[in-house]
Amino acid sequence: MSTLIFERSRPGRCSAQLAPAELACPGIPEALLRQAPPPLPEASELDVVRHYTALSQKNFSIDTQFYPLGSCTMKYNPRAANALAMLPEFLARHPLAPAATGQGVLACLYELQEILCDVSGMAGVSLAPMAGAQGEFAGVAMIRAWHRSRGDHARTEIIVPDAAHGTNPATATMCGYAVREVPTDRSGNVDLDRLRAAVGPQTAGLMLTNPSTLGVFEQRILDIRDIVHAAGGLLYYDGANLNAIVGQVKPGAMGFDVIHVNLHKTFSTPHGGGGPGAGPVGVAERLLPFLPVPIVLRRERPGAAPAYVLAGESERPHSIGRLSAFMGNVGVLLRAYVYARMLGREGMGRVAQFATLNANYLMVELRNAGFELAYPARRASHEFIVTLKRLKDQTGVSAMDFAKRLLDKGVHAPTTYFPLLVPECLLIEPTETESKETLDAFVAAMKAVLEEARTNPELVKSAPHTMPVRRLDDVKAARDLDVAWKT
Amino acid sequence: MLDAIGVPGIDDLFDEIPATLKDVQLPRVPAGAREMEITRLMQARAAQDGRWSSFIGAGAYEHYVPAAVWQIVTRGEFYSAYTPYQAEASQGTLQLLYEYQSMIAGLTGLDAANASLYDGASALAEAVLMAVRLHKSSRRVLLPASLHPHYAATVRTIVSSQGVELVTLPWCPQRGTLALQALDGLDDHGAAALVIAQPNALGALEDVHALTDWAHAHGMLAIALVNPVALALLAPPGQWGARGADIAVGEGQPLGVPLSAGGPYFGFMTCRGAHVRQMPGRIAGRTVDATGAPGFTLTLQAREQHIRRSKATSNICTNQGLVVAAATVHMALLGPAGLQRVARASHAGLQRLIALLRPLGVRPRFAAPCFHETVLDLGVPVQPVLDAMRERGILGGLHLAPWSGELHEALLVCVTETKTEADLDDYVQAMSAALAHARHPA
Incomplete structure (x- = not known):
C-alpha cells in the first residue's frame, strides 16, 4: 500500500x-x-x-500489458477518440442548454444512433442507458411495457441460460420478473428440449448472449427464436459479445427484438478502471414507442440545414422513461462515434474477423501446449475457455492460483470462474488489436506457469510474488470492514 | 495463423454460423475516415457549438477544473484498466477508490460509501430501493415536488416495476421549501423514507434538521440528496437533526467533472455503517496480504450481481471509475480550504447578482435562503428574454415553465465561482436590455 x-x-x-x-x-x-x-x-x-x-x-492496463480478460473486450482504446471527445466546446456544453447551441454534438449523437441501428439490424436506437446493465434494464422494461400495452399481464418470467452474465437475472428481478434458468447442453448450446419445456404463457422473454459466454456461437439460434416467439415471448440480445460478429452478422437478422450494445467493449471506449461505460439499446419496429428518452431526432428544414433535437417524455408518451438526469454518458458516446467513423463500414467486419482469428489461433496454440479446452470440438468465437480441472486435481493449483501467477509473468489474467458451469475455467479473449508476437508471448507465459504448477506448485499457489502486494485476504476485508479512512 | 488453425481463409472461422445470417452490408455506416479527417470534422462541430457564458445550473454545475485533474486520470494506467477484479494488479485503482470513499463519506458525514453509481438521478433511485429493503414493512417513499423533475422521472422509471409507491409532497408557495404543516397533514405516515434535497431543485435550502427528525419520528428513513460542493459550507447529512440522515446520495459532477452535455458524471452514495450490506454497487476495502502488509480489494461482493445473480442488491455492474478518479484528484487538489472557497465564492456571486438585478424589478421568487441557485420572477414571458440574452452570448438560466405551470414567468439562475464581476455586469446589462424591450416593445 x-x-x-x-x-x-x-x-x-x-x-x-x-x-x-x-x-x-x-x-x-x-x-x-x-x-x-x-x-x-x-x-x-x-x-x-x-x-x-x-x-x-x-495498475495493469491495456496501455501497459496484454489484458486477455474474457467477456470484457479489452482492446486498444484509440487516443484520438479521447482527444476529440474532450474538445473544450463539448466539455463546456451544459446538458440543458438550448438545442440550437448544440447542433454539433447532437449531429454526432444522431449519426451514432444510425450507425448502431445498422450494425445491430434494429429499427431504432436510444443512447440513454449509461452502462450495459442499464441497457439490459431498459430492454427488459421495454419487453414488459410491450406486453402490458397489449393487455397481457400474465407474463411473469424471464428465461436466462445458465451461462448468462449475472446482470441478466439481476436485471430481470429489477424489472419485477421471476427468473427461470435453462441449462446448456454438452456441446455448449442452449438445451432446446429444456427450453421448449420452460416456455409458456408466463414467458415474457429470453435473454441471450450470442456468441455465448462459453465462447461459441449458438448454432440453433433460429430454432430458439421460433420457440420463444411461438410462446409469445420476446428475444433479448445481450451485446456483451458483439465484438465477435460485428459487421458479419446482425442480431436483428437472428430474430432478436431488443439489444443493448456495450460501447466500452465493441466500440472501444475506455474501461476507466470500472467505468463509465455506455449501453445503448436498439429495438425492432414493434418496440419503437417504448425506447427510453431522450432520443435525438433529426428534423429536415426546407432551405436550411437539418435541426437536431432531444425528444423527451412529452414527445414520446409510451417511453419507459428516463434513466438519468440528462442524456446518458455523452462523452463516452462521442468516443464511440469517433471510433466508429475511423473504422467505417469496411472496418467493422474486420474487427470480428481479426478478433476471431486471434482467438482461434490462441486456442490452437494453447491446446498444443497441453491445455484442456472446455469445448474442443467447437470453433472459438472471439473468446474461448480453458479448464484447469485436471491440473487442480493433479497439483492442487487452482484457476485462481494460475491467474495470480500470470500476473508475475507480466500479463493480466484471463477471466476466472466465469461462466460458472465450467470448473476451474479461464475465459480468454485476446481481441483484434493484439499482434501475433503478443499472442505467442502469452502462450509462452501460460506454458511457463503450467510447468511451474507441475514442478513447483507452491510457487504458483503463493503467487503473485512481484506485484505491489502479495495475495490479499478477501475474507478479512469483508469481516473487518474498512471502507473509509478515519483519523 | 490460419495454417496453425487449419483453415484456408479467415471467413472459414465463421463456419458455425448459419450462412443465411451473414450480412456484411452496412449502408448507414459511413466509409472509414483517417484520424486527421475525423479530427477536422469534430473540431468543426465543436466550433459550431461555440462557447457561452452560461448561468444554467439545474443539476449540472460549471466549476473550474484544475488542469492536473484530467491530465492525471487520462494516463493510460487509469484510462485503459478494467474493473479491479485482480486486486494485486489493480492497487492503484483500488487505493484511489478507497480514498474517494473516505473523502465522500467525510463530506457527507456518514460512515461508509460505495465506489459510485451512474449519476445523481439513478443514485437516488437506488437509494429509494435501498430504503425500501431496509425498512421492510413499507414500499412507499415520499418525494418533494421540488425535486428536479428529471430525477423524479428517473426514480419512477427505475423503481416502478418493483411495486414502490411514490408520493409527491408540495412546496410552500412562499418559501419554496417543503412545508412541515403539509407533512403533518398526511393521512398515512406508513412510508419507508422521506427524500430531503439540500438545496432543492428550486435552489431553496430546506430546514433539514426538522425534516430529518420528522422522518425518524414517523419511523421512516431520511434520504439526503445533496450537492457535494454545497457541503463544504452546509451541515453534512450525517449531522442533520438529532440522529442524522440514513443515506446520502447526489450528483458528483460538481467535483471536477466537465459538463460535457450531460455525462459521464457519477452518483455518490454514503450511508450509516449498519446499512452498508444493503448498499448497491462496488465497494473498495482495506485488508492485508499474505505477509500482513496492508492492501486494497473489492469487498462485500456477495451483494453483487456477478455472485448473487437474481438476488443481488442491484443489477449494477460498473461504477463510474474514471470520473470518480477525477473527483478524487479534484478534491485532493482543492482540499478543505479550496472547496470552501469555491462554495463561498459561488454563494457570494449569486447574492451579488440578486442585488444587481433588484433595481430592474427582478426578484427571487421564494423567501428561503439559497446556496448558488435561485428562482427569479421576471414578471414578463421568459423565453424572449432568454433569446435576447443569447444574442449577446449569454445563456441566462433555465425557463421553468416545463417544470410547473406556477413557474411560467420564472427563471432558474445559477452562479458559480467561474463568474467574475464583469460576467455578472454583462448579465445584468443583457437582462436589462431584454426586459426593457419586453416591457416596452419598440
Missing part, C-alpha cells in the same frame, strides 16, 4: 490555484452551516500529482 493521501496531509498546505476568499455567508442561517471544515486532505499540487501518478503505476 502507498501512503494514503490523508497521511500526506499537512495543516494549511494547499494548491496555489484557489478561488478568491469570500469569508462570510450572510444569506444562510447558522444552523444550516457546517460546523467543521470537511475532512479532505491538505496537500500541494505537486504532492497530489506525485501521489496519483504513483498510484497509476500500480
Whole structure:
C-alpha cells in the first residue's frame, strides 16, 4: 500500500490555484452551516500529482500489458477518440442548454444512433442507458411495457441460460420478473428440449448472449427464436459479445427484438478502471414507442440545414422513461462515434474477423501446449475457455492460483470462474488489436506457469510474488470492514 | 495463423454460423475516415457549438477544473484498466477508490460509501430501493415536488416495476421549501423514507434538521440528496437533526467533472455503517496480504450481481471509475480550504447578482435562503428574454415553465465561482436590455 493521501496531509498546505476568499455567508442561517471544515486532505499540487501518478503505476492496463480478460473486450482504446471527445466546446456544453447551441454534438449523437441501428439490424436506437446493465434494464422494461400495452399481464418470467452474465437475472428481478434458468447442453448450446419445456404463457422473454459466454456461437439460434416467439415471448440480445460478429452478422437478422450494445467493449471506449461505460439499446419496429428518452431526432428544414433535437417524455408518451438526469454518458458516446467513423463500414467486419482469428489461433496454440479446452470440438468465437480441472486435481493449483501467477509473468489474467458451469475455467479473449508476437508471448507465459504448477506448485499457489502486494485476504476485508479512512 | 488453425481463409472461422445470417452490408455506416479527417470534422462541430457564458445550473454545475485533474486520470494506467477484479494488479485503482470513499463519506458525514453509481438521478433511485429493503414493512417513499423533475422521472422509471409507491409532497408557495404543516397533514405516515434535497431543485435550502427528525419520528428513513460542493459550507447529512440522515446520495459532477452535455458524471452514495450490506454497487476495502502488509480489494461482493445473480442488491455492474478518479484528484487538489472557497465564492456571486438585478424589478421568487441557485420572477414571458440574452452570448438560466405551470414567468439562475464581476455586469446589462424591450416593445 502507498501512503494514503490523508497521511500526506499537512495543516494549511494547499494548491496555489484557489478561488478568491469570500469569508462570510450572510444569506444562510447558522444552523444550516457546517460546523467543521470537511475532512479532505491538505496537500500541494505537486504532492497530489506525485501521489496519483504513483498510484497509476500500480495498475495493469491495456496501455501497459496484454489484458486477455474474457467477456470484457479489452482492446486498444484509440487516443484520438479521447482527444476529440474532450474538445473544450463539448466539455463546456451544459446538458440543458438550448438545442440550437448544440447542433454539433447532437449531429454526432444522431449519426451514432444510425450507425448502431445498422450494425445491430434494429429499427431504432436510444443512447440513454449509461452502462450495459442499464441497457439490459431498459430492454427488459421495454419487453414488459410491450406486453402490458397489449393487455397481457400474465407474463411473469424471464428465461436466462445458465451461462448468462449475472446482470441478466439481476436485471430481470429489477424489472419485477421471476427468473427461470435453462441449462446448456454438452456441446455448449442452449438445451432446446429444456427450453421448449420452460416456455409458456408466463414467458415474457429470453435473454441471450450470442456468441455465448462459453465462447461459441449458438448454432440453433433460429430454432430458439421460433420457440420463444411461438410462446409469445420476446428475444433479448445481450451485446456483451458483439465484438465477435460485428459487421458479419446482425442480431436483428437472428430474430432478436431488443439489444443493448456495450460501447466500452465493441466500440472501444475506455474501461476507466470500472467505468463509465455506455449501453445503448436498439429495438425492432414493434418496440419503437417504448425506447427510453431522450432520443435525438433529426428534423429536415426546407432551405436550411437539418435541426437536431432531444425528444423527451412529452414527445414520446409510451417511453419507459428516463434513466438519468440528462442524456446518458455523452462523452463516452462521442468516443464511440469517433471510433466508429475511423473504422467505417469496411472496418467493422474486420474487427470480428481479426478478433476471431486471434482467438482461434490462441486456442490452437494453447491446446498444443497441453491445455484442456472446455469445448474442443467447437470453433472459438472471439473468446474461448480453458479448464484447469485436471491440473487442480493433479497439483492442487487452482484457476485462481494460475491467474495470480500470470500476473508475475507480466500479463493480466484471463477471466476466472466465469461462466460458472465450467470448473476451474479461464475465459480468454485476446481481441483484434493484439499482434501475433503478443499472442505467442502469452502462450509462452501460460506454458511457463503450467510447468511451474507441475514442478513447483507452491510457487504458483503463493503467487503473485512481484506485484505491489502479495495475495490479499478477501475474507478479512469483508469481516473487518474498512471502507473509509478515519483519523 | 490460419495454417496453425487449419483453415484456408479467415471467413472459414465463421463456419458455425448459419450462412443465411451473414450480412456484411452496412449502408448507414459511413466509409472509414483517417484520424486527421475525423479530427477536422469534430473540431468543426465543436466550433459550431461555440462557447457561452452560461448561468444554467439545474443539476449540472460549471466549476473550474484544475488542469492536473484530467491530465492525471487520462494516463493510460487509469484510462485503459478494467474493473479491479485482480486486486494485486489493480492497487492503484483500488487505493484511489478507497480514498474517494473516505473523502465522500467525510463530506457527507456518514460512515461508509460505495465506489459510485451512474449519476445523481439513478443514485437516488437506488437509494429509494435501498430504503425500501431496509425498512421492510413499507414500499412507499415520499418525494418533494421540488425535486428536479428529471430525477423524479428517473426514480419512477427505475423503481416502478418493483411495486414502490411514490408520493409527491408540495412546496410552500412562499418559501419554496417543503412545508412541515403539509407533512403533518398526511393521512398515512406508513412510508419507508422521506427524500430531503439540500438545496432543492428550486435552489431553496430546506430546514433539514426538522425534516430529518420528522422522518425518524414517523419511523421512516431520511434520504439526503445533496450537492457535494454545497457541503463544504452546509451541515453534512450525517449531522442533520438529532440522529442524522440514513443515506446520502447526489450528483458528483460538481467535483471536477466537465459538463460535457450531460455525462459521464457519477452518483455518490454514503450511508450509516449498519446499512452498508444493503448498499448497491462496488465497494473498495482495506485488508492485508499474505505477509500482513496492508492492501486494497473489492469487498462485500456477495451483494453483487456477478455472485448473487437474481438476488443481488442491484443489477449494477460498473461504477463510474474514471470520473470518480477525477473527483478524487479534484478534491485532493482543492482540499478543505479550496472547496470552501469555491462554495463561498459561488454563494457570494449569486447574492451579488440578486442585488444587481433588484433595481430592474427582478426578484427571487421564494423567501428561503439559497446556496448558488435561485428562482427569479421576471414578471414578463421568459423565453424572449432568454433569446435576447443569447444574442449577446449569454445563456441566462433555465425557463421553468416545463417544470410547473406556477413557474411560467420564472427563471432558474445559477452562479458559480467561474463568474467574475464583469460576467455578472454583462448579465445584468443583457437582462436589462431584454426586459426593457419586453416591457416596452419598440
